[in-house]
Amino acid sequence: MIKAKRSFHFLWSGQTFGNLGDILYIICLITLVYKETGSVLHMALIPFAKTMSLLVSGFIAPIFIEKYRRYTLLTITLTLKTILLLLLCLLASYGIDTQITYILLYILIIIISMLEGIGNPARRSMIPDLVKEEELVKANSFISITNQTSMLLSWPLGSILLVVWGEQNMLWLTFGLFLISSTLTAQIQIGEVDNNEQQNDSKWNTIKEGWHLIFQSKKLTTLTLMDVLENFGHGVWIAAILYVYVDTAIGKGEEWWGYINAAFFAGMMVAGIVVYRFSKKMEPHLGLVIMTSTLCLLGLNLWFGLTSSAWAALLVSFIFGFPQMARDVSQNTLIQQTYRDKQLAKVYASHGTLVYGTFGIATLVLGWFAEEYGIRATYMLVSAMFLLSYIIAFTNRKVLHTNRQSDAFHQAN
Template sequence: MKKFYALLISQWFANAADSLYIVALISLLYKASGSGFSAAIFPIIVTLGMTASGFVFAFLMKKRSKEFLLLFTQLLKTAILFFIIFNNEASLLIIGPSVFLISFLDGFARPIQSAYIPILHNDLNKANSIVQGSNQLIQLLMWPLGAIIVSTVSSLFLLKVSVILYVISTIVTARFVSWMKSDSNETDKALDVEESTITSSMSFAESVKYVLSDKVSRKNTLLVATESLASTAWISAIFLVYISTHLNVDEKWWGILNAFYMISMIASSAILIKLNTKKTVISFSALVSVIATVMFGFAPNVYFAILACLIQGAALQVRSIQINTVLQTYVHHKRLPYVYSLQQTVYTIAFCIGSLLFGLLSDLIEIEAVYALAALIALMATIQSFNLERYLNKLTKSVDKNLEEHIG
């Protein structure tokens, strides 16, 4: 269990630094250029970096171990942030590629970290709840904290804080890697029933082929893509249009709605940890999301919109945790990094398409119609969820039947 918490703590420090350095760089560029474009382009750069990593992830996994890539990418992220601090030029030409590289390296770390969970923890629902809930809590706290530090001290000071957090994350990651290497043989023996039949490396093409051929991976990945597309209706930029055109309230409610949305996600993680349930409610939570989207899009007042945010945040979090749990349960741990990397690429591409689509539609049609479309996409995700759960039930019954025949 100590290895699980070492990995988790390294993630906490890295994620805190990720949030803080972005706040610092947005402020730094805006002050230097006076242009809102510099700030607006950051999410695009981050998304491009994460997407690009998926195409070379499999190649590097063939060359190096998971442990090496996890530690090396964190070291490089720290070095890049040091470079930004000691480079006096606050230019998008310098900062833009640096942010791209950090996001690119993040694209290696995240699939590997997710793939470690079934190796390190027996209760996957609980583990995923802890990981996602705690990381979202950090994100919720770090953005306002970063803004306070920038306004009271300076952007440069915040960057230095981010570097310190990266250094701590690197030290904890190094300790984790050391532990994993010391007992890697025992871990492999404990987990692998037919070790010789499972290859430990795949190319990008082989990863795609595997996901398409394995029903759990394919259904899971298609669901993730559809969810990503639907979830873009809940991003902050669309919220702002919704607040000004539908609710006709002050812009302060933009932050309030976002806060309630995030708090609901964190609270649902805490509830799942306490309940410790094994029951899968992916399809039910997907149906709840359809209802929440309609409620939000046609909310008669801001308080009804808050209620819809609370419902959607909880439903999405439960579903996200259980989708991860399904993948970690039914996919071999040696395949998981490749499946997660491909899913990450699919997710970011779908998110980009959704962001552009809903952003464009919010300028062309009524915002209520945008949320009606989002509800239809969420309904597609609900159908996919039912199909996934039905297949998992068939799979479980088949395993139980084979076990009974073997015992008999």
Template structure:
């Protein structure tokens, strides 16, 4: 099998192309948003608040999204999601162009983004087995990660350049255009006949449907253990990395948005390396041990960000963070798609999403508060230590070590 084998399936090829463009826009938006909030407020707490307003709606509605994804055509759910996001970012760009954009506008946009993500993310995970054969799913998942990270190498650096030359409004507008292109690429999939079980489940009791998905999680130790540990790791790692890193650049690296773009791009480069390596495989051996070792490495690399090291070491640490986290993510997605029945995959994916990210808004808030109080370097160092310890606790569990 080659890395590009899954592109032989036209539906996946269109989906992948559209989402590649959309993810490119996402990277532009992330840099523009971070710098806009930084310049507008100068507050890490404000940055954390924006991220909380994105995360909470996603967490509130993701279980509903998972049930919907297992009841209705997944391509339709994704199509509507992309159109909604294009409209929201387009309005944000218009406000920015007219110099009327305020923090509360960003917060409202973040709420809509979070709501839409609650439906889009489970749909994307669950639709892959519908359109790609099992032996090509490692290729499909790796290409998904590869497109995100290849655009991530160019996106942050280009986004920083666009912000420096044309302002944040230009980056917002390009992101809106990327969502429209992604929606157009999903159009051919709307004609596909959905799996037969969708028609039957559309008449079922949604509460019973959710309970069936929950049973599928709590009866499998490796599944609920990982979801629990990921919830804690998002508190200790994702919160500090997302909120504190821009302020580390501002405090220690000369207040240069280009440096922030380089660090994001370094993490994306590491993810590309992992995606290319894993995308050539047809299966994964000792997947529990390998994936959790990736989490250990990511924790240690996050710890390094909090040390007084030169920029080349920070870039290397970001490469390791990107590579090690992508090793875990790709093995995890393939494991879900292989070991969870397809008719439960949307619900299990939504429970995984909720459980893994339920503490993330708290992590954003704590990271913002702690960064303002103690400094970005201290927050990243402590977060890295705690993340490493959590990964080692997971690695010590027999259910994880025996996952093969």
């Protein structure tokens, strides 16, 4: 267990450095492209290319998960990301003022993002192998804390570093972060058994397996339906819609846009600490935590959408992180209790495709809806999504409360 505990520390610390590198290099590239081209469209294409690449890579990830051990897949993808970021640094030093260099820049962004999407399910599926089952909630909340902390720190840190060091020096820093992430991850020791029974299956059957595993478990089917609705609802928290909300709903300037965003991430970070503290008490009641959290999120979206007080909006933005964090940690734990090893990695790959796809559609649909019917009506629509999600949870409450012995874990073994 000592080796497993050490390996878990290598897993989360490697992920933390990788997360910092991922956000900082995107901030850097957005600034670099805007300075070189002066085009807002070209600047916006960077996060769009990253999101679409993650969507596609989640779809094809099961093929690589089936072929390689999870540790091997994770270390290979991280090493390749580090090498490609080195090429990106060299390209930025050369300059992206020609059409060829500009195209090369986007090719590198797409490949780096696809490697991230292939490696992430392998990393997430390792957690149950590196901690005791009774510590899963605590482990998931701890990883969530580090993720939210890195996200909270990355944006202001990135802005400061851009001013102090400039884009090219900052890119070299992100290369160093990726190098540290790869080195730490390579120290993980995990016992894996190769399963070659499905090696002769077609690639399409391998891709479908993650979806099949989700829908053969009533618990995961319920969580998936809830995720579709709630991830769609999370589209109202993107920067563009919040910007309109600040201007039209609470009548404040751009600075409040920043305050509300900062409050949201700060709330998620503090919530992670609270969930970590009470993880033992949460563990026997994960289904109830998910149902209660969904009901709280419904109420908070209603409050946020109807209020005209900037301070109330700031408070809601901070509080929002508590039920959201509790729900995410509980859901992760339930998924990890249902499947293991490569099956769990494939479930995460399919789930990631669903998350990115739903959120991508939501940003377009909710943007159109806000323009046509107003920002308050948009939050009412989202609240209806959360209400429907709660109804699904309540209808299937017995399924959410079942333990792993009565669920698909034994079906899969």
